[in-house]
Amino acid sequence: MQSRRSFLKWSALVGGATALGGGGLLVSRYPTGGAPAGVPGAAAAAAASGSRIFRTANTPECLHCALLAHVEDGRLVKVTGDPDFNILACARGISRIRQLYSPHRLKYPMRRAGRRGEDRWERITWEEALDTIAERYQRILEEDGNQAFLAFGGTGNWSSLSTGVRGLYSAFWNRFGGNTPIISQLCCASVSSGFNAIFGGGRSEFRDEWVHSRFFLAWGNNPAVSNQGYMKNLFQAREEHGARLITIDPRLSETAALSDRWIQIRPGTDAAYALGMVKVLLDEGLFDEEYVRRFTNAPFLVRLGERGCDLQSESRGWPAGGETLPFDLRDLRLLTDGGSGSGSFVVWDEIGGRPVAPDTPGIRPALRGSYTIGGVRYQPVFEWMRANAARYTPEVVHRITGAPPESVAPVTREYAAVRPAAIIQNMAGAQRTDHGTLTVIGHLYLASLTGNVGMLGGGVNDNGGYLRQGGNINYPVPVQRNEPIAGIPATKLGEYLVERKPHPIRAIHVAGTGVLTQYPNTRKIIAGLDNIDLMVVQDIFMTTTARYADFVLPVTTLFETRNLLAGVRSRYIQLMQQAIEPLFESRSDRWILTELARRLGFGDDFDKPDDDLLRHVLEPTGVSLEQLEEGPVNPMPDPWVPFADKQFDTPSGRIEFFSTYLQERGFDPLLEYLHPVEAPWVDETRAARYPLQLINRKNHNHVNSSFHHHDFLTEIWASQVLQIHPEDAKSRGIEDGARVRVFNDRGEIEAQAHVTRGILRGVVSVTTGWGGVNEKQTASILSPDKYEPISLGHTLNSSMVEVADGDGASRGDAA
Amino acid sequence: MSDTKQQVAFFFDANRCTGCRTCEVACKVENGVELGPRWRKVRTVEGDQDGGPYMYHVSMSCNHCEVPVCAEACPSGAITKRSDGIVIVDQSKCIGARLCAWACPYDAPQFSAETGKMEKCNFCSHRIDAGTGGPACAEACPTKALQWGTLDEVAAKQGATAEFGPLPDADITQPAIRFIPLKLVRS
Amino acid sequence: METRDWSLVVFTVLTQAAVGAFLTLQVLEYLAARRGPGESGRATDNPRDSSPASAGAQGGEPEAGNARESGRAMASAAPAGRRTPAPLLVVLAVLSAGLFAALFHLSTPLQAARAVVNFSSSWLSREIVFGSLFAALLGALVAQEWRAASSEAVGSVQGRRAPTPGTASPPEGRRRIGPEPANPTSQAPATWLHRLTAAAGLAFLGCQTAIYLLPAQPAWNSFATPAGFGGTALRLGILGVAAGLVVRSLTAGVDEPAQADPIGGGGTSAAPLRGLALAGIAALALEFVVVPLHLASLAANPLPAAAASVERLTGDYGGVLVLRLGLLGAAAAALGGVLAISRRPFAPARPTGSSAQRLAFPLTCGAFALTAASEVCGRFLFYAMQVRVGI
Incomplete structure (x- = not known):
């Protein structure tokens, strides 16, 4: 006080x-x-x-x-x-x-005085800190080159003069000559790859347009938490248009609790449920046939292997969904006329009774049937989709997902009955599973089949912002082209550091991100830090990550600097005016980067007035700094309809149910469900030790590991909380509110038990990113460091653990 | 508000509350409430109905009751009800007997460990008096689950009820708050 | 239960004991007085100065009703020897200690005086007013008694017959405070001052009870609160007086051998403690009725808060509840012992006492101590079972 x-x-x-x-x-x-x-x-x-x-x-x-x-x-x-x-x-x-005004803020630069991670420090001056860091960076650069550097920056501060997308921090490392990149990302990799596969890229966000939606399907996603500011639009649609809200989630999430219907499925089985829905759409003719013919590659002709097959008779013998097909979907081939481009594909014209290019005027492309061309049997993509989806009967869906078999048809019918219908996804949910991309593709299939894509208030909602919806900004300083450097997959950080792959890393620089609360298998990363010569962390607080640094640099809060936010989470561009002078000896990221750049010999472009840099950033936006002084500006069309022109950046220019993107990369070109790798009902050996499936949830008190130092929030949310079903709790002697240990072979964390029927039996949930303050509650310690094969994304919701009452000797302590 | 003599009131729609606690924090920031006392609290209610679990949130502070039993119980006369219905506490008169806390069915009176005095929601009377707006909590609510107005206004909202779920019998104090309970459709 | 609520445990138990003891003394005086001037001999002069000796002399009526018997016993309740302000002083001291403890429940004890401001609606204000009034009146009585005792001592030196003690005030004090009883033949023991004091005590107890009759607190908002608070007053009052009696009998002694045996004064079967023991057992038994009824009514209450209180009483604090009732049972057994020994005839007391007298002390004081401990447990439970309605 x-x-x-x-x-x-x-x-x-x-x-x-x-x-x-x-x-x-x-x-x-x-x-x-x-x-x-x-x-x-x-x-x-x-x-x-x-x-x-x-x-x-x-x-x-x-x-x-x-x-x-x-x-x-x-x-x-x-x-x-x-x-x-x-x-x-x-x-x-x-x-x-x-x-x-937190008393826990970092107040001055400090140098490590104890063992790494011991949290003993020695106060130094800025001059000494910057000189030493620059000098050692220079030496490492001379000895091992740019590949010896790893730079983390990001989610804690996405403003332009800090660590934002296309921000000054990225520009700094670019002008430094580059560094070992992190491949893929922890967050939305599978969403990106799903959109890439089916739409050829792009992301669709229409949260302001939810007011126009007539139906919402929150799928593996909890918008009541991750999009709570926009929930008013959803509520408005419900109140004014009677829009229904259905939630698919293993947990009775904040969104599920407010929903008209809640479907509980096993984590990682979403694609099977989606295929069950696709089956109902196709069986009952609930899809938008005209849309599908015009804007998707469903009519494109495909053959299996060289000669094709009789799909109708062949598919009768196919096993149920979830079991392997008697052939490889990768052997499907799209018929082309030998050329390239969108016109090179072939459809069957029902009017003319002949194969033609898809966009030939006056034709009616066939969706159904089997056609022999040159002695080879072809079927439209649609037939293959239908044959594959037919394996996902309600009983099969139930067996895989655990959802009631009788739920599939009504949910599908409700979804198909009204338009525009929105599927709300992303934000650390179902797509961060072992086959998360397939989950996303499932959403895109449903939205495309029902003609919702490109419609005001319809489609698949992602959390994009200005930059994700086609907007552009400049880096604050001119950037250069650097030699490419082999990277480290995001989920494999620990392994690569420990094994010095693909090359030894000597220096790590961290700004505004919680490497040791976000990157999976965190204990392994900490072990890997032993191989690091120098770690510099610039942050506002002594975070878990900062504790392992050699130098800690105190950074200002957003009130103490001038900055600009034109990011990936809002359509608006906003000026951040400086409200007060920096407290203590804290300095802005911008100042620190400029001082380091100056010492490293490329400071000239950095060493300019703030507003010069900001004007440069804004150049492509058409928005002026003066406008922004008056308030946030939305440079995008309003209302915004993603894919309104139905032009897709795929080889065919259409929505590709048959994904050339996936086929090129060696994956099944059609949506097929694959079992998760790390799930108790799949890996029974592992389940003997770690029988519970762990999923991570987001909570209102944090964003990743930000905000854990706000005492008004910790007063309300004091601890990591494990949600566990009463039956699972009972068999372990765990009572509501008890301290528990959650552990697997990657480590152990502490949490408080919340015994609730609001979670599927056999599944437990912790808050992701917790541990900014208390290292023992860091959920990422438990997260697997495997990756989703298509996106190389994070699979933290395909994880297995065991839970035990917190009393008694802790495994971690004993080890 | 044109007529300050009308009883002011809160309005809470459980169908719009995501449990984000913005109201709680807005209250603390607006009123400079230190750690410890929580003038407004969001509670989570869990239960089972028709074999399925349900959950909803309730955001509540002092309900500025028409029958302020806290004021009746207070031995030192520190709690009074204004003509616009706002129940305020004069901390200079509070002796920390905590009778108000026993009497209140809503856990509204909060005690500061630092001052030993009771403090609680004052409906942001400083904002009301200055004409600068209503309670910070309601104005900060991102989903408009929490609103404010005169009691007549909020009572007139469709579906508004005085009795709500596990809350105490409204007859005890006649709280100046109206609710729309969670619609458990689940069909 | 919060730590600070312990001050309320102390406060309520002590003040209720004080009210109970005062009222018990008054009842005894009243009963003694009802025995009439013929028995007291000096009633017109001082109706409450019935001599245990003379009372003992009337002991040839073993069939006499309990009331009379105990009345007589209590008349010597105070009984041994010289008149003294000691009993009332003890009551006042207990009351004061209780009131003092209450201050610790306030965050700002120095501002306690403000607590009376809201007399018009706050039961706490009223409690404090009546508690203070009770204390003041009691103080006045003590002062009176003190003076009476002093003048008596002088009189005694002057060769007057030593009046038997009691809680009575001397005539002159009485006259100063209030008028004579309207009907002297009633032999009413109380002066207006006594009556006022008793009324203040009862009002105090009533207000104290009313504080807790809150709709927001189902476990308190019950018949069990008045029954519990009243029961505490009865149990500790009766047993406190009884214990005072035997203590006094031990300490009184050497120069007043005749007054030293509260059990069998005069060597008859008319034991002065008997009535107290019987009343005490009844008061102890009361709780065995109240507790199950309270639990049953809470269990029948549809409010979750009531169920939560039951869970606390039978779950977390079930042990304390068993202890509380066990202690009461043990106290009742001890009182049974008192009854048993008071039935036996034995020889006139000697300063060191008969075997019965030797037993009387541990049994009576033991019963009191057990009850006191039980009351503390009970009051702890009272605060610990509190669960507010709502969420």
């Missing part, structure tokens, strides 16, 4: 004595009034006399809400959400005042 007060006083002094550039808007939205005596704290202070309000934005990988910083005499007294923004800021954003 005492220390916090002195901080406040100190900051007031500094701030009050400094004229701020940029300028906040004068208070107009909140005229001042006579506050009654006795109103405690900040509110009284703000109300007592005029205060200035500065614009800023929440920068992590969240919703990028616009914030208003209320400043009084150089002291931040309050943070509120901007009521004029498209969504209202949540608890995380407005609790940032507690981040700013």
Whole structure:
């Protein structure tokens, strides 16, 4: 308490004595009034006399809400959400005042004084820190080249002069000459690969347009948490249009709890449920036939092998879904006319009774039937989709997913009955499983078959923002072309560091990301750090990751610097005005990078006024800095309809149910369900030791591992919580609220048990990313470091663990 | 609000609450409430119905009851009800007897370990009085699950009820809050 | 239960004991007085100065009703020897200690005076007003008694017959405070001051009870609260007086051998403790009725909070509940022992006491101690079982 007060006083002094550039808007939205005596704290202070309000934005990988910083005499007294923004800021954003004035902030540069990870430090000056780091970087560069460097930056701060996409941090490493890249990503890799496979890329986000939707299917996704600011639109659609909401989730998530219907399925079996739905759509003719003919490659002719086959008779002997087909789907071949491009594929014209190019005018491409061309038997892709989906009867779907067999048809019919219908997915859910890409493809199949793609308020909703919807910004400084360097798959970080693959890494630089709370098999990464000469972490707090550094550099919060947010989580471009002067000796990422660049010999482009860099960033957007001073700007069409022109960046220019992308990469070109690798009902040997399936959930108190230092949030959410079914808890003697150990061969974490029927029996759930404060609760310790084969993405929801009552000797301690 | 003499009230729609706690934090930030006391709390209710589990959230603070039993119980007269119905506590009169906390069915009175005094939601009376808006919690709610108005206004909303799930009998204090309970369709 | 609630355990148990003891003393005085002037001999002068010696002398009525018997016994309740303010002083001390403990429940004890401001609606304000009034009146009685005792001591030196003690005030004190009883033949033991004090005590107890009759607290908002608080007052009052009696009998002694045996004063079967023991057993038994009825009514209550309270009482704190009832049972058994020995005739007391007298001390004081311990357990349970309605 005492220390916090002195901080406040100190900051007031500094701030009050400094004229701020940029300028906040004068208070107009909140005229001042006579506050009654006795109103405690900040509110009284703000109300007592005029205060200035500065614009800023929440920068992590969240919703990028616009914030208003209320400043009084150089002291931040309050943070509120901007009521004029498209969504209202949540608890995380407005609790940032507690981040700013937290007594736990890093206050000055420090050098490691104990063993790595021991958390013993020696205070040093900025001069010494920067000189030493630059000098050692220079030496490593000379000895082992750029490949000896690994740079992590990102999700904690996605602003342009910091670690955002196309931000200054990326530019710094580019101008440094490059570094060993991380291949794929932990978050949305399987979403990207799914969209690439079927749509040829692009991502679709239409959260503002949910008000137009008539149906919502939240699939392996919990928008009530991960898109809570936009939920008002969903609620509006429900209230005004009677839109229904169905949720598919192993957990009674916040969204499932609010849903009209909740389908509980086993984690990682989503594609089987999707195929069951596809079967119903095709069997009952609930798909949009005209749309499918025109905009998809469903009519394209395909043969099996060289001569083709009689699909109708062949498919009668196919085994149930989930079991291997008697042939390889990869042996399917699209018929082409020998040329290339979208016109080279062939469809059967029902009118003319002959094979023609798909876009030939006046034809009616056949979806059904079998056609012999040149002695070879072809069937349209549609027939193959139908034959394959036919294996996913309600009973088969039930056997695989655990969902009630009688649920499939009604859910499908409801989904197909109204348009626009939205499937809400992504955000660390079903796509982060062993075959997550197939889950995403399942969603895209359903949306495409029903003609929802390209429709206002319909389709598959992803969490894209400006940059994900085709927008573009410049790097703040000019970038260069570097020699490519072999990379490290994101999930394999620990293994590659330990085994020095593909080459030894000597230096790691981390800015605004929780490497040791996010990257899987975290214990292995920590072991790999033994092979590192130098680790530099710049952050606001002494995070779990920072504790393992050699140098820790204190970074400013978003109120203490000028910045710009044009990211991947909101369509809006926002200026972040500096509200107060930096506290302590904290410095912005921008300042640190500039100082290092200067010392490393490429500082000229960095060493310019902030606004010069920002104007450069904004150049491709058509939005000016002056506009942004007035408030956030949405540079995109409004309303926004992804794929409105139905032009897809695939070889055929169409939605490709038969994915050339997948075929080229050696995967099944058609959607087929594959069992997860790490699941108790699959890997029975492993299940003997770790019989529970672990899934990770997101929670309202954090974004990845950000916000764990906000005490207004930890007051509400104090601990990692394990959700466990009453039967599983009972057999382990675990009571609600008990301390438990969750462990597997990768490590062990601590959690508090929440015994609830709101989770599938045999499945347990922890909050992902927890552990920014308490290393023992870090969920990533348990996460597998295998990857999804198509996307190389993270599979943290295909994981197995055992849970035990927390009393008694801890395995970790004993080991 | 044109007529400050009308009883002010909260409105809560369980079908719109995601449990994000923005209201809680907005309250603390607006009123400078330190760690410990929680003027507003979001509770999660779990249960089973027709063989299936359900869950919903309830955001509540002081309900500025029409029958403020806290004020009746307070021995030192520190709690009073304003003409607009806001129940306020004068901390200079509070002796920390905590009778209000026993009497209140809603766990609204909060005690600060630092001051030993009771504190609680004041409906952001400073904002009401200054005409700068309503309670910070309701204004911060990202989904409009929590709203405010006069009691007459919120009571007139469709489906609004005074009795709600596991909450105490509204007759005890006649709380100035109306609810729309979770619609458990599940069909 | 919060730690600070322990101050309320102490406060309520002590103040209820004080009210109970005062009322017990008054009842005994009243009963003694009802025996009439012929028996007391000096009633017109001081109706409450019935002499145990003379009472003992009337002991040839073994068939006499319990009330009379105990009345007589209590008349010497205070009984041994010289008049003294000691019993009331003890009551006052207990009351004061209780009131003092209550301060620790406040965050700002220095501002305790504010607690009376809301007399018009707050039962706590009323409790404090009546508690203070009770204490003040009790103080006045003690002062009176003190003066009476002093003047008596002087009188005694002057050769007057030593009046038997009691809680009575001397005539002059009585006259100062209030008028004579309207009907002297009733031999009413109480002065207006006594009556006022008793009324204040009862009002105090009533307000204290009413505080907890909160709709928000189903476990408290029950007949069990008045029954429990009243029961505590009865049990500790009766047994406290009884214990005081035997203690006094041990300490009184050497110079007043005749007064030293509370059990069989005068060597008859009319044991002064007998009535107290019987009343005590009845008061102890009360709790065995109240507890099951309370649990049953809570169990029948549809509110989850009530069920949660039952769970606490029978689950987490089931052991304490068993202990509480066990202690009460043991106390009742001890009182049974008192009854047993008080039935036996034995020789006139000697300073060191007969075997019965030797037993009387541990049995009576043991019963009191066991009950006191049980009351603390019971009051702990009272606060620990609290579960607010709602969520």
